[in-house]
Amino acid sequence: MSYMMSKRSLFAASALLAVTFAAPAAHAQSRAETLRYVTGATVNTLDPNIPGSTREAFALSMSSYDRLVSFGRKQLNGKWVFDLDTITGELAESFQVSPDGLKITFKLRPDAKFQDGSPVTAEDVKWSLDRCVTAPILGKAQLLTGSLTSADQFKVIDPLTIEVTLPKPDKLALPNLATVYPIIINSKLAKAHATAEDPWALNWTKENAAGSGAYIVETFKPGEQVIAKRNDAWNRGTADKPAAFKRLIIQSVPEPATRANLVERGDADLVIDLQASDVQALEGKGKLKVISTPQYNAVTFISMNNTIPPFDNVNVRRAIAYALPYDDMFKAALFGRGAPLYGATWADGKPPSGGYPIPQPIKLDLEKAKAYLKEAGLPEGFATTFSFNVGQAATAEPMAALVKEQLGKIGITVDIQKLPDAQMSTAINEKKLPFFTEGIVAWLPSTDYFYRNFYTGKQRWNYSSTDNAELEKVAQAARFEADKAKYEEEGKELNAIHFDQMFQIPIWQAAQDAVMQPTVDGYVYQFTRQVDYRNLSRK
Amino acid sequence: MGTIGATLARAGRRFVSSLPALFGVLVFTFLLMRVLPGDPAVFFASGPNAGQEEIEVIRRQLGLDKPLPNQLAIYLADVARGNLGRSMMTGQAVAKDLKERLPASLELTLTALLIALVSAVPLGVVAALRPGSLLDHGVRLFCSLGVCVPTFVSGLLLIYVFYYLLGFAPDPTGRIDIFTTLPPSRTGFLLIDFLLAGDLDGWSAAARQLMLPAFTMALFVIAPLARITRASMLVSLGSDFIRTARSVGLSWWRIVVTYALRNAVLPVITIAGIVFSTMLGANVLVEKVFSWPGVASYALDALLVSDYAPVQGFVLLMATIFVIVNLLVDLLYGIADPRATVA
Numbered sequence: 001m002s003y004m005m006s007k008r009s010l011f012a013a014s015a016l017l018a019v020t021f022a023a024p025a026a027h028a029q030s031r032a033e034t035l036r037y038v039t040g041a042t043v044n045t046l047d048p049n050i051p052g053s054t055r056e057a058f059a060l061s062m063s064s065y066d067r068l069v070s071f072g073r074k075q076l077n078g079k080w081v082f083d084l085d086t087i088t089g090e091l092a093e094s095f096q097v098s099p100d101g102l103k104i105t106f107k108l109r110p111d112a113k114f115q116d117g118s119p120v121t122a123e124d125v126k127w128s129l130d131r132c133v134t135a136p137i138l139g140k141a142q143l144l145t146g147s148l149t150s151a152d153q154f155k156v157i158d159p160l161t162i163e164v165t166l167p168k169p170d171k172l173a174l175p176n177l178a179t180v181y182p183i184i185i186n187s188k189l190a191k192a193h194a195t196a197e198d199p200w201a202l203n204w205t206k207e208n209a210a211g212s213g214a215y216i217v218e219t220f221k222p223g224e225q226v227i228a229k230r231n232d233a234w235n236r237g238t239a240d241k242p243a244a245f246k247r248l249i250i251q252s253v254p255e256p257a258t259r260a261n262l263v264e265r266g267d268a269d270l271v272i273d274l275q276a277s278d279v280q281a282l283e284g285k286g287k288l289k290v291i292s293t294p295q296y297n298a299v300t301f302i303s304m305n306n307t308i309p310p311f312d313n314v315n316v317r318r319a320i321a322y323a324l325p326y327d328d329m330f331k332a333a334l335f336g337r338g339a340p341l342y343g344a345t346w347a348d349g350k351p352p353s354g355g356y357p358i359p360q361p362i363k364l365d366l367e368k369a370k371a372y373l374k375e376a377g378l379p380e381g382f383a384t385t386f387s388f389n390v391g392q393a394a395t396a397e398p399m400a401a402l403v404k405e406q407l408g409k410i411g412i413t414v415d416i417q418k419l420p421d422a423q424m425s426t427a428i429n430e431k432k433l434p435f436f437t438e439g440i441v442a443w444l445p446s447t448d449y450f451y452r453n454f455y456t457g458k459q460r461w462n463y464s465s466t467d468n469a470e471l472e473k474v475a476q477a478a479r480f481e482a483d484k485a486k487y488e489e490e491g492k493e494l495n496a497i498h499f500d501q502m503f504q505i506p507i508w509q510a511a512q513d514a515v516m517q518p519t520v521d522g523y524v525y526q527f528t529r530q531v532d533y534r535n536l537s538r539k
Numbered sequence: 540m541g542t543i544g545a546t547l548a549r550a551g552r553r554f555v556s557s558l559p560a561l562f563g564v565l566v567f568t569f570l571l572m573r574v575l576p577g578d579p580a581v582f583f584a585s586g587p588n589a590g591q592e593e594i595e596v597i598r599r600q601l602g603l604d605k606p607l608p609n610q611l612a613i614y615l616a617d618v619a620r621g622n623l624g625r626s627m628m629t630g631q632a633v634a635k636d637l638k639e640r641l642p643a644s645l646e647l648t649l650t651a652l653l654i655a656l657v658s659a660v661p662l663g664v665v666a667a668l669r670p671g672s673l674l675d676h677g678v679r680l681f682c683s684l685g686v687c688v689p690t691f692v693s694g695l696l697l698i699y700v701f702y703y704l705l706g707f708a709p710d711p712t713g714r715i716d717i718f719t720t721l722p723p724s725r726t727g728f729l730l731i732d733f734l735l736a737g738d739l740d741g742w743s744a745a746a747r748q749l750m751l752p753a754f755t756m757a758l759f760v761i762a763p764l765a766r767i768t769r770a771s772m773l774v775s776l777g778s779d780f781i782r783t784a785r786s787v788g789l790s791w792w793r794i795v796v797t798y799a800l801r802n803a804v805l806p807v808i809t810i811a812g813i814v815f816s817t818m819l820g821a822n823v824l825v826e827k828v829f830s831w832p833g834v835a836s837y838a839l840d841a842l843l844v845s846d847y848a849p850v851q852g853f854v855l856l857m858a859t860i861f862v863i864v865n866l867l868v869d870l871l872y873g874i875a876d877p878r879a880t881v882a
Binding site for chain 2: 031036038042044045050051052136138140141206207221222223224225249251252253254255257258261262264265267268390391420421422423425426427429459460
């Protein structure tokens with residue numbers, strides 16, 4: 001009986017095989033007007049403010065919602081990147097900063113409409129900004145960095161005018177309004193879904209987009225795909241036009257090799273998160289367009305916890321800095337794709353600029369390293385662990401192996417520790433790791449922002465647990481410094497302290513490799529390190 | 540009718556008696572997740588500028604601020620009401636996620652199992668008929684290859700050949716070509732839903748998409764099935780009743796299929812049940828390689844980021860399926876060998 005069953009199914013299976021491989025590749029409609037973007041990550045919420053939002057969720061919300069203002073773009077070594085210093089209107093037709101820098105007045109576009117057809121009013125803007133600084137959401141901590149902390153700061157002047165007041169002139173106030181979080185929400189729609197426990201309708205916005213953005217979300221399957229159609233009424237693009245692609249498919253494809261195959265076969269239009277080796281191979285074949293931009297608002301570090309012995313000794317940190325095999329790591333981890341932050345020459349030992357990050361004047365020098373170890377009273381070396389998270393294994397694993405090998409030469413025994421992502425985050429937050437690699441990103445990459453967020457305080461982003469009174473003083477002063485020349489001086493001072501104390505070792509800025517069909521045009525490297533779908537078109 | 544009724548009653552009793560085991564699994568997973576290092580709140584508060592305050596908010600949302608016994612009590616009460624909690628990773632209710640993803644995994648696993656059985660049983664029988672022959676060694680070689688090549692390797696290899704080089708197969712992402720309109724979801728099994736909707740083009744698109752991952756998985760499990768078939772066929776062929784059947788001059792075909800195979804099939808059913816249960820959980824690599832939206836890859840992603848609720852929900856689901864599959868195996872026993880029902 002069983003055999004009879006098998007025989008029948010054998011027939012069915014072979015028939016099925018015949019049908020499946022003979023069928024034509026159907027369903028290719030509207031391919032040219034669709035952007036198919038494949039990514040290893042997933043969109044997990046439609047509201048970027050929800051704690052736990054992924055970067056893909058940020059990217060989608062850039063297109064499904066509008067903000068008051070947006071960043072312009074500029075060219076950096078021939079590649080288009082976002083420009084922090086040019087702020088243009090998005091929902092705001094114009095904006096004005098008062099001479100004392102304490103008031104910003106936004107005039108809204110009179111023709112702007114939400115995706116349900118209702119007009120965007122100053123009331124909506126106020127509700128959305130109030131929400132951003134009041135609700136327990138991600139926007140709160142971000143807007144804080146631009147002195148936006150309370151609902152009292154937002155005032156409706158008339159249906160198309162809103163005024164933002166600041167306690168002090170803060171040059172990061174306006175750029176903050178262009179970041180991912182301060183989205184302008186259709187407040188009537190959201191309020192209709194608010195409840196007593198959830199006055200800001202977070203549960204609803206998580207699964208429903210109520211914005212005025214360039215794309216209207218049609219299907220949202222977390223972990224699988226998002227399909228969106230163009231909002232034809234949206235005119236906030238260049239030359240007041242709607243976005244170029246009529247449809248947008250954002251698909252999660254976890255396997256990097258498959259993503260590479262898809263884009264090479266022409267089934268996907270654009271992918272950004274490939275393995276460095278695949279990008280190199282695809283670039284070599286020359287059939288696809290590869291735009292490789294160093295992530296100029298991100299830094300990869302080798303961090304040392306400055307409170308855990310022996311890394312609390314500055315000479316140990318210096319010894320490590322001179323013992324790392326920089327060039328080998330750069331080649332093994334990134335295939336040389338990115339911008340190195342080592343091997344610079346600083347004339348008379350002073351930082352050449354007040355920017356951040358700048359290449360450090362360090363290179364592999366084992367003699368120097370040994371001398372510093374001796375000075376630290378550890379001529380025989382010591383034993384430690386070097387940690388990285390599984391999510392970064394592709395680059396961190398070869399790096400860790402090289403670190404272990406190289407440090408072994410000066411007597412430092414390194415035990416490599418590969419931690420699951422959540423475990424790594426926890427250990428970093430609890431300041432338990434002595435020696436590890438991590439990366440940081442700043443949406444608003446100004447020198448003082450980097451130093452304040454990543455080198456002061458007890459929060460997790462202070463990876464090296466730096467506690468340096470002078471650095472903190474200068475960084476705080478630089479925050480509100482209006483004089484550009486003085487700001488530059490303060491930046492140099494910070495860079496000098498950093499190099500002298502070697503809290504942690506910046507090693508490089510990895511490249512963001514965007515691999516796309518030659519017909520895809522308009523890619524700009526964004527502060528989110530994601531694609532802004534609104535920029536793209538097909539030639 | 541009487542036998543069927545008795546069988547069902549027995550199945551019902553068996554299911555009820557496995558409830559304590561399911562409860563144990565529930566509590567054990569709950570505790571295990573909390574003992575493992577890694578704090579989900581810290582991980583999910585990893586946006587730029589997320590500080591201690593954000594971590595606390597997430598901890599409250601997840602109920603992790605309460606003492607462990609309270610958390611367990613709340614969790615058990617929720618599960619009793621069919622609420623498996625919320626996934627931080629997808630932002631959806633775990634029950635909803637699992638419900639959407641389970642059919643994808645089942646469809647893939649069942650197809651793979653079918654392909655495996657259809658190839659393994661004849662292979663095993665052939666090998667048993669000529670033990671020690673070149674054919675037998677050939678089968679052994681094939682099985683060894685299947686089982687020793689990891690699924691992600693064979694998966695990537697199949698993709699490379701059939702999609703990348705030859706272009707026969709559709710792009711290996713998900714259950715259906717992205718431009719195909721989905722049928723109304725009735726069972727969640729795309730092959731069935733397309734048939735119900737009368738959409739043959741859609742059906743063939745879904746079947747094309749299913750082929751590579753199903754073959755990848757089938758390759759991996761052909762070995763145990765073929766080996767068991769071979770072994771029990773050998774025993775069966777050497778037993779007295781076969782000698783008797785031979786001596787009375789029954790046809791060769793009848794002896795092999797009706798007498799030998801029918802007797803040899805019991806262990807195959809047992810192994811098939813176990814293989815199915817393991818495949819369902821272990822096909823995570825296949826699901827990853829083919830971007831298949833199934834439960835296994837979902838659980839693995841959740842585990843990496845210490846997202847408690849989905850992992851707990853997944854383990855409970857797997858335990859339940861294991862219990863059900865075992866019951867089914869018992870029922871099939873009864874059909875293959877009526878004596879089993881009485882026992």
